[in-house]
Amino acid sequence: MTLPTPDMELSEELVRKFDKLGPRYTSYPTADRFHAGFTEQDYRGYLDQRAARSDNPPLSIYFHLPFCESLCYFCACNKIITKDHERVGEYLRYLDKEMALVASRLGPDRRTVQLHLGGGTPTFFNADELRQLMAMVRAHFQFTPDAELGVEIDPRTVQGGTLAMLAELGFNRNSFGVQDFDPAVQQAVNRIQPLEMVEAAVVESRKHGFESVNADLIYGLPKQTQESFGRTLDNLIRVSPDRIALYNYAHLPQRFKAQRLIEPSDLPSAEARLQIFLMSMRRLLDAGYVYIGLDHFSKPDDELNKARLDKSLHRNFQGYTTRAECDLIGFGVSAISKVGNSYSQAVRTVSAYYQHLDAGELPIEKGFELSQDDVLRRDIIMTLMCSAPVEVDGVNRKYGIDFNTYFAPELQRLLPYEEAGLITITPDAIRVTPKGRLFVRASGMVFDKFLGQPTTSTYSKLI
Structure with a gap:
């Protein structure tokens, strides 16, 4: 069965091949x-x-x-x-x-x-x-x-x-x-x-x-x-x-x-x-x-x-x-904030939330401080998630890197996505194709350096 749309031809075979677990x-x-x-x-x-x-x-x-x-x-x-x-x-x-x-x-x-x-x-x-x-x-x-x-x-x-x-x-x-x-x-x-x-x-x-x-x-x-x-x-x-x-x-x-x-x-x-x-x-x-x-x-x-x-x-x-x-400033139990190059998350229970605030403390339970590499990878992943082109020269100027050298392993891992017609890779950009928009989680995962490291989460399938 092929799914016709105004701008894509999507086969079940393609879905089965790239329907993986991911964030x-x-x-x-x-x-x-x-x-x-x-x-x-x-x-x-x-x-x-x-x-x-x-x-x-x-x-x-x-x-x-x-x-x-x-x-x-x-x-x-x-x-x-x-x-x-x-x-x-x-x-x-x-x-x-x-x-x-x-x-x-x-x-x-x-x-x-x-x-x-x-x-x-x-x-x-x-x-x-x-x-x-x-x-x-x-x-x-x-x-x-x-x-x-x-x-x-x-x-x-x-x-x-x-x-x-x-x-x-x-x-x-x-x-x-x-x-x-x-x-x-x-x-x-x-x-x-x-x-x-x-x-x-x-x-x-x-x-x-x-x-x-x-x-x-x-x-x-x-x-x-x-x-x-x-x-x-x-x-x-x-x-x-x-x-x-x-x-x-x-x-x-x-x-x-x-x-x-x-x-x-x-x-x-x-x-x-x-x-x-x-x-x-x-x-x-x-x-x-x-x-x-x-x-x-x-x-x-x-x-x-x-x-x-x-x-x-x-x-x-x-x-x-x-x-x-x-x-982003989050308020209330379990709310997440993003300020500058940081994420933070509030405590999950009302009792702990009240206890922190009674002590004059912000109710933070955990968070993350992003390195320059994290910020760079976030920029690329979020660009792909919005199906926008990752423009190589712009990334090089913004982060002071040589994209093709810095991401040589990732570019290699992207080749199956290019062969399947989900993205195109040229010297100037990585572009998501119309049918590739359904698989942006999968192509974004290629740039996630944390995947493969231990985690308490169980990710859902893409589809």
């Missing part, structure tokens, strides 16, 4: 390489360095809001299942403490071009609590007029005035967790949300001026078949979100306790999963969506596709973004 590269080095040797003092030092500079990039800020009322069995996020909404007030107080500590180190330059609320379920917080959070954020950070404010939404939490309230607070992008519309699949993962609920939420988003509406799907869930997921796609295409993320379910019950509630015999086979993916990609492309990269699709007029076309697409912990390179 998703929302960062490089990836988060499994973070270590406890990077401390709160190191993070403070990078914040201080930023405050001392006059040429800082703008800020992107992320808030991890971990509370959920019910457990979705597929979920691998850091979450707290509770019906006790009284816990929100305490968590907000500590978020404000953390923001105050960080802001005191940032200096006056707090231009912010992006905000994202993730979780957990951000809309577990009620209207007054979200208003309180955004008032605190605006007290510490200055949003630019064109700032992107995005929020993840569980459709089951949307009430009559929810989307109007979010728009009033300045949110202009949202993302709905759809996963699958099939009742049997929803029952198997403990997430019941009828099509009508999602459709009403998307319509309401349009009414209140949200500039981009995303829907997340997951393939490989229990009880899924090619036929049932085809119906989900048909219904979602009719709902017509601006963007669709098509994620591959990674069943890792040894790491995520909730997944132990899924019956392994209900999961589609590897062959069935492949057929579901190929069918899904064809269906979305036939419906007029454009393939952005990895698991992301958008309408042709969406800013993500415009950024892909003009080579301004970027990638960070929230996935693909139109924003140029930012310093």
Whole structure:
């Protein structure tokens, strides 16, 4: 079977050959390489360095809001299942403490071009609590007029005035967790949300001026078949979100306790999963969506596709973004920050988070300080992940190297990708071909010096 698309011919044989285990590269080095040797003092030092500079990039800020009322069995996020909404007030107080500590180190330059609320379920917080959070954020950070404010939404939490309230607070992008519309699949993962609920939420988003509406799907869930997921796609295409993320379910019950509630015999086979993916990609492309990269699709007029076309697409912990390179400040349990040439990650439990902040400490558990070689490799990997050309002369000038000598082993390992028509290698550039865009994780892995070293992570397959 060959999958026809407007700009590629993709065979099953090609998918099988290059469908390997690997990182998703929302960062490089990836988060499994973070270590406890990077401390709160190191993070403070990078914040201080930023405050001392006059040429800082703008800020992107992320808030991890971990509370959920019910457990979705597929979920691998850091979450707290509770019906006790009284816990929100305490968590907000500590978020404000953390923001105050960080802001005191940032200096006056707090231009912010992006905000994202993730979780957990951000809309577990009620209207007054979200208003309180955004008032605190605006007290510490200055949003630019064109700032992107995005929020993840569980459709089951949307009430009559929810989307109007979010728009009033300045949110202009949202993302709905759809996963699958099939009742049997929803029952198997403990997430019941009828099509009508999602459709009403998307319509309401349009009414209140949200500039981009995303829907997340997951393939490989229990009880899924090619036929049932085809119906989900048909219904979602009719709902017509601006963007669709098509994620591959990674069943890792040894790491995520909730997944132990899924019956392994209900999961589609590897062959069935492949057929579901190929069918899904064809269906979305036939419906007029454009393939952005990895698991992301958008309408042709969406800013993500415009950024892909003009080579301004970027990638960070929230996935693909139109924003140029930012310093990312994460707040809340397990949130990740990227400041200068460093990554840091907060503690995972609320109790430890509160304990650090009560002691006047930033709640850092681990992190990573990048060497010049790490920065160079990150630049190349992220360029490939966005399907943009790696321009040899530009890399040589920027990093003071001879690309062909420095990366001679990597260029050799790229040859099978060139032979398969996934990339082209010329003296001036490495370019991703149209059909190679599906395999950018694999080609990026060639430049990852940490692969092969011990890690606690289990990577997912590319497809």
